[in-house]
Amino acid sequence: MIRLRCDSTLLLTAFTAQLKKPIPGSQWSGMITRMATRGFKEKLVEGVVSLQRTPDHHFFSQPVLAQSFDEIHSTRGNKPVLSHVLYSLQTASRQGMKKILVIGAACHLHTLRDFQERFDYFKEMEILTIGIPCVDNIARSKWPWVLKRMSQSPDTARHIEFMQDFRIHIRHDGGRVEKIPFFSLPEELANPGIFPPACMSCVDDLNSLADITVGYLEAKLLPDQNRQWVLVRTETGKKLPKLIEAELDRFEEFGNRECRSFVQSSSKRIIESMKELDKEYSSRRKIPVWFGHTLAGVFGMIGPKGKGFARYSVDFHLIRHYYYVKFRYPEHLETLVPRHVRVILEEYRLPL
Numbered sequence: 007m008i009r010l011r012c013d014s015t016l017l018l019t020a021f022t023a024q025l026k027k028p029i030p031g032s033q034w035s036g037m038i039t040r041m042a043t044r045g046f047k048e049k050l051v052e053g054v055v056s057l058q059r060t061p062d063h064h065f066f067s068q069p070v071l072a073q074s075f076d077e078i079h080s081t082r083g084n085k086p087v088l089s090h091v092l093y094s095l096q097t098a099s100r101q102g103m104k105k106i107l108v109i110g111a112a113c114h115l116h117t118l119r120d121f122q123e124r125f126d127y128f129k130e131m132e133i134l135t136i137g138i139p140c141v142d143n144i145a146r147s148k149w150p151w152v153l154k155r156m157s158q159s160p161d162t163a164r165h166i167e168f169m170q171d172f173r174i175h176i177r178h179d180g181g182r183v184e185k186i187p188f189f190s191l192p193e194e195l196a197n198p199g200i201f202p203p204a205c206m207s208c209v210d211d212l213n214s215l216a217d218i219t220v221g222y223l224e225a226k227l228l229p230d231q232n233r234q235w236v237l238v239r240t241e242t243g244k245k246l247p248k249l250i251e252a253e254l255d256r257f258e259e260f261g262n263r264e265c266r267s268f269v270q271s272s273s274k275r276i277i278e279s280m281k282e283l284d285k286e287y288s289s290r291r292k293i294p295v296w297f298g299h300t301l302a303g304v305f306g307m308i309g310p311k312g313k314g315f316a317r318y319s320v321d322f323h324l325i326r327h328y329y330y331v332k333f334r335y336p337e338h339l340e341t342l343v344p345r346h347v348r349v350i351l352e353e354y355r356l357p358l
């Protein structure tokens with residue numbers, strides 16, 4: 007049984023680190039992009055299956071089979087929309103490539119593993135995989151609507167991340183950073199209906215089928231730093247951080263994995279909100295921004311940190327998605343939700 011969670015027993019190793027020289031334009035310090043370019047240079051792989059930005063939209067993606075340093079470099083940065091990463095697998099197989107790197111979210115990695123079992127030509131390929139953790143991805147038709155409700159200046163937004171300080175940080179052209187507390191977003195952004203049902207049913211936040219996952223959840227959030235959190239699951243995955251070891255600053259893990267009371271206190275609200283099938287969501291902020299910042303400050307002080315924050319975030323989404331399926335697609339509960347999810351719910355004494 008695979009437990010899609012951050013328990014270290016399921017990993018070969020986990021650590022926090024950042025590139026000594028962050029890559030401008032990458033999402034955090036750019037560890038993924040650097041591992042990809044180094045893997046290509048060292049001939050570990052012949053091509054990289056990933057995404058570039060579309061020429062006309064900063065946050066929209068197009069698939070690419072990157073086959074040069076510049077092409078791989080151009081894949082850096084998040085595109086927070088549903089993306090057809092695996093499209094380029096076909097190009098790679100047509101070109102007769104034998105060694106490739108695939109970078110993707112859990113949905114891409116799950117599909118890739120299925121292809122690898124079913125199709126002979128993937129069995130003959132050596133495929134390295136880097137996963138990103140992923141939640142709250144969105145259909146591109148909805149993205150402009152969502153961004154307009156998050157930011158006061160959607161047209162100049164260039165970098166967005168949901169941070170460990172309970173705020174969304176939006177960096178704009180020219181470097182200004184706009185911070186919006188999660189608690190003060192317009193109520194309509196809490197509507198589960200704005201997210202794709204596939205994402206709301208996903209319980210693999212940490213991308214457990216990737217050789218290595220590179221996120222940030224467990225890393226310390228410090229001004230002017232871009233610390234990342236790396237989970238290594240396989241011997242293949244070990245090769246990738248090794249390539250950039252000399253370029254990394256490593257940091258001690260921190261925090262306490264315990265976050266039970268915090269998860270339990272959020273769970274009641276999650277269950278109620280997943281039950282509200284016909285709710286009308288208003289465009290107003292229930293909590294004014296100034297008070298949202300106060301709450302974010304208090305949560306930052308009393309809430310889980312480091313290991314505890316990572317576990318809280320993963321379990322929060324797992325619980326949200328279980329009840330999303332239970333109340334909205336009960337006919338799929340048995341088939342969509344893996345058994346370990348129920349074990350975790352029982353640990354929190356939540357109703358099945």
Ligand SMILES: Cc1cc2nc3c(=O)[nH]c(=O)nc-3n(C[C@H](O)[C@H](O)[C@H](O)COP(=O)(O)OP(=O)(O)OC[C@H]3O[C@@H](n4cnc5c(N)ncnc54)[C@H](O)[C@@H]3O)c2cc1C
Nearest residue numbers: 032033034035036037038039083084085141220221222223
């Ligand atoms: C929608 C979304 C939600 C995320 N949620 C979390 C989270 O909750 N917790 C967490 O720790 N991390 C999350 N991440 C991952 C995190 O934001 C960084 O992408 C990751 O830590 C790598 O940072 P980096 O600087 O090494 O990335 P970079 O070196 O900039 O490389 C990022 C790689 O991810 C690829 N990529 C970007 N967008 C997508 C996409 N939509 N689908 C597939 N591949 C993509 C890029 O093409 C590039 O190859 C999320 C990413 C996305 C896109």
